[in-house]
Amino acid sequence: MGISGGKDSAALALYLNKKYPSIDFQYYFCDTGKELKETYQLIHNLESILGKPILKLENPELENTGDKPFDFYYKSFRGYLPSPQARWCTALMKLKPFEKFVNGEPVISYVGIRGDEDREGYISREANIQSIFPFRKNIWSNDVMLKFFNPENRDRVADLYQRQFKGASLDTAVSILDEYISLDHNNRAETEKILKNKASNSLNLGISAFNHVVFDFLKSTQYPLALEDTYELLENEDILVREDIFKILRESGAGVPEYYEKIEFEVDGQKGEYARSRSGCYFCFFQQKIEWVWLYEQHPTLFKEAMKYENADELFTWVPNESLEELIQPERIKEIKLGHIQRSNKAKSKSSPYLLDILEGTEREGCNTCFL
Numbered sequence: 602m603g604i605s606g607g608k609d610s611a612a613l614a615l616y617l618n619k620k621y622p623s624i625d626f627q628y629y630f631c632d633t634g635k636e637l638k639e640t641y642q643l644i645h646n647l648e649s650i651l652g653k654p655i656l657k658l659e660n661p662e663l664e665n666t667g668d669k670p671f672d673f674y675y676k677s678f679r680g681y682l683p684s685p686q687a688r689w690c691t692a693l694m695k696l697k698p699f700e701k702f703v704n705g706e707p708v709i710s711y712v713g714i715r716g717d718e719d720r721e722g723y724i725s726r727e728a729n730i731q732s733i734f735p736f737r738k739n740i741w742s743n744d745v746m747l748k749f750f751n752p753e754n755r756d757r758v759a760d761l762y763q764r765q766f767k768g769a770s771l772d773t774a775v776s777i778l779d780e781y782i783s784l785d786h787n788n789r790a791e792t793e794k795i796l797k798n799k800a801s802n803s804l805n806l807g808i809s810a811f812n813h814v815v816f817d818f819l820k821s822t823q824y825p826l827a828l829e830d831t832y833e834l835l836e837n838e839d840i841l842v843r844e845d846i847f848k849i850l851r852e853s854g855a856g857v858p859e860y861y862e863k864i865e866f867e868v869d870g871q872k873g874e875y876a877r878s879r880s881g882c883y884f885c886f887f888q889q890k891i892e893w894v895w896l897y898e899q900h901p902t903l904f905k906e907a908m909k910y911e912n913a914d915e916l917f918t919w920v921p922n923e924s925l926e927e928l929i930q931p932e933r934i935k936e937i938k939l940g941h942i943q944r945s946n947k948a949k950s951k952s953s954p955y956l957l958d959i960l961e962g963t964e965r966e967g968c969n970t971c972f973l
């Protein structure tokens with residue numbers, strides 16, 4: 602189980618450890634060396650509560666360099682900063698150490714995507730790593746669903762359905778199986794939408810029954826779960842959303858990282874609130890401009906550190922087309938804050954009261970490996 606340092610993976614570790622004490626989970630953390638101190642504190646708290654160390658994974662090439670992982674790679678990339686289009690940071694500091702650690706062994710990787718989120722999260726391309734999503738109604742990954750609902754497996758799945766469903770439920774399950782599915786590789790969004798509907802409608806017939814069918818189906822595949830005789834999570838019908846996550850963190854004593862707590866600010870007589878929406882490196886390029894302002898005002902030393910990595914002459918900036926130097930000019934800060942207040946008011950009027958939702962919702966793209 603990967604612990605990113607964020608709230609969702611922390612809550613997942615606590616939740617599964619409590620609910621499934623017989624499963625011997627292994628926890629790991631891939632440190633970039635550039636997290637906020639609250640992240641390291643959370644990891645420490647988790648270790649005490651879970652009663653197990655959280656393994657710190659890093660690439661062997663870093664040994665004896667004395668560099669923090671990010672700095673080592675930053676130098677080897679000659680100052681070329683990572684970005685959403687060139688995410689060498691995640692690939693080299695998170696995915697590679699994990700896949701190296703796993704070393705080809707069959708592994709179930711637990712991912713903390715919540716039941717109120719509509720995203721898939723990191724799925725390893727390695728066949729020996731199978732992702733499971735315990736907080737969601739559908740614990741299975743898209744790649745498993747694609748195989749399961751592939752028309753070429755239709756008869757096998759229909760047979761397996763007979764073990765779990767009877768009468769009208771069986772008819773419905775088979776009719777969902779027979780509904781159209783697009784397998785066009787060029788239109789993955791369409792395929793994923795269809796898969797999501799098929800899975801959701803099938804789960805409505807019985808979560809545990811559907812899970813058993815998928816589990817039986819996996820027996821004929823190379824997925825790691827094919828090696829198991831039983832699997833406790835098949836019976837899990839919990840769906841956990843944002844409120845549940847905060848509750849788990851508070852009640853367990855692990856605590857909610859302070860950076861999630863909103864802070865009030867005032868600009869031109871208007872009041873607003875800001876916070877940091879996610880874990881990860883303090884300079885992460887996925888953060889929004891208001892979060893950069895938060896960093897500048899709440900953690901000025903870290904902001905200055907982030908500035909040192911930029912080279913505006915080479916266009917190596919964290920934010921496209923704007924250096925941090927430019928971003929902290931008083932007029933620019935005012936503009937960012939006013940824009941944030943406006944967007945927040947708009948979002949509040951029609952959706953969630955949570956600032957986190959407003960911050961995350963305006964930018965769904967992010968690093969699912971770092972922010973969970």
Ligand code: SF4
Pocket residue numbers: 633683688690691694880881882884885886887968971
């Ligand atoms: S938090 Fe952001 S900068 Fe850090 S490794 Fe993840 S994507 Fe890269």
